[in-house]
Amino acid sequence: MALLPILCYPDPRLHTVAKPVAQVDARIQSLVADMLQTMYEAQGIGLAATQVDVHERLIVIDVSEDRDSPMVLINPRVLWVSEQTHVNEEGCLSVPGIYDSVVRHDAIRIEAMDEKGQRREVQAQGLLAVCIQHEMDHLLGKVFVEYLSPLKRNRIKTKLVKAKREERA
Numbered sequence: 001m002a003l004l005p006i007l008c009y010p011d012p013r014l015h016t017v018a019k020p021v022a023q024v025d026a027r028i029q030s031l032v033a034d035m036l037q038t039m040y041e042a043q044g045i046g047l048a049a050t051q052v053d054v055h056e057r058l059i060v061i062d063v064s065e066d067r068d069s070p071m072v073l074i075n076p077r078v079l080w081v082s083e084q085t086h087v088n089e090e091g092c093l094s095v096p097g098i099y100d101s102v103v104r105h106d107a108i109r110i111e112a113m114d115e116k117g118q119r120r121e122v123q124a125q126g127l128l129a130v131c132i133q134h135e136m137d138h139l140l141g142k143v144f145v146e147y148l149s150p151l152k153r154n155r156i157k158t159k160l161v162k163a164k165r166e167e168r169a
Contacts, residue, residue: 048138
């Protein structure tokens with residue numbers, strides 16, 4: 001297993017639309033292991049392959065308190081979303097240190113494959129539903145800050161670019 005570098009907003013690669021995973025093989029299983037290690041190390045609850053510059057439809061999630069219940073979603077597809085929505089405070093490993101409010105569906109049902117290539121349906125609500133929606137956005141090339149006003153988005157972009165510049169100096 002290896003830690004993978006996480007792309008940071010406003011990196012243009014974060015806007016790449018992911019392609020379906022053709023087959024679940026040793027390469028994908030190795031990527032899953034690396035992504036889980038990267039997510040846990042970064043103290044995240046979800047990570048999309050797009051965030052580690054792999055543009056395939058693959059997500060890892062673990063919203064458990066003990067961080068011992070990883071979920072792998074390959075080629076996830078939305079089957080249903082609730083009409084009810086609410087505002088959630090979100091952050092993102094690709095937008096470090098930034099948290100803001102985003103409206104998400106309260107519940108979602110998706111179909112995906114697991115790390116063994118087995119099809120499964122997942123019905124989620126609460127934090128898991130929010131996390132799935134957030135990570136699926138990444139697969140479409142969308143970062144959560146795009147839900148914010150242009151003013152807020154520009155402030156975030158400026159702050160992160162400045163921080164990166166100072167980090168290099």
